[in-house]
Amino acid sequence: MTRCAECGGPVKTRREKHYRYAECGLPNVIVDGIEVSECQRCGETYTGIPAIEGLHRAIAAAVIYKKGRLAPEEIKFLRKGVDFAKRMGTTPETVSRWENRKAPMGSAADRLLRLLVAKETPVTEYHVDVLAQLAGAERPTKPARLKMARGPKGWKFQPGPALVGVSRPETQ
Numbered sequence: 001m002t003r004c005a006e007c008g009g010p011v012k013t014r015r016e017k018h019y020r021y022a023e024c025g026l027p028n029v030i031v032d033g034i035e036v037s038e039c040q041r042c043g044e045t046y047t048g049i050p051a052i053e054g055l056h057r058a059i060a061a062a063v064i065y066k067k068g069r070l071a072p073e074e075i076k077f078l079r080k081g082v083d084f085a086k087r088m089g090t091t092p093e094t095v096s097r098w099e100n101r102k103a104p105m106g107s108a109a110d111r112l113l114r115l116l117v118a119k120e121t122p123v124t125e126y127h128v129d130v131l132a133q134l135a136g137a138e139r140p141t142k143p144a145r146l147k148m149a150r151g152p153k154g155w156k157f158q159p160g161p162a163l164v165g166v167s168r169p170e171t172q
């Protein structure tokens with residue numbers, strides 16, 4: 001972008017290393033590699049996210065490795081692609097209660113949602129062992145802090161303390 005869509009003024013573009021991508025519905029997702037363009041005349045800003053669908057898949061791939069139970073925001077983010085209510089054998093009303101903090105989602109439903117997402121997320125290979133490591137996390141926790149970066153093969157998540165199994169890669 002070189003000209004402001006609002007006023008036609010000149011635009012300056014910078015690359016954000018720590019862009020908090022709250023627009024995705026998750027409050028703690030930090031993305032490296034977002035372009036933010038700011039109009040030098042009227043101050044309007046424009047955010048450019050390359051390959052946004054790939055980014056959303058990579059975020060989903062990270063969330064299913066989250067330590068502890070899924071937060072309502074995470075349930076909402078994950079279930080979008082998987083027709084969750086129907087495949088869970090539950091109703092949209094029940095899913096809505098989980099997402100609105102009116103009732104906590106059970107631990108079995110939490111695990112099933114992760115598996116459904118893993119099955120439909122080509123960017124990750126999900127090890128069922130991860131599910132065993134979630135044991136003991138019986139209450140919904142806060143949305144995980146995730147760091148996303150763009151590599152040569154597209155978006156990926158970075159290992160971190162919020163994620164099970166991937167914070168310390170196994171050595172043989």
Ligand SMILES: [Zn+2]
Binds near residue numbers: 005008039040042044
């Ligand atoms: Zn402008």
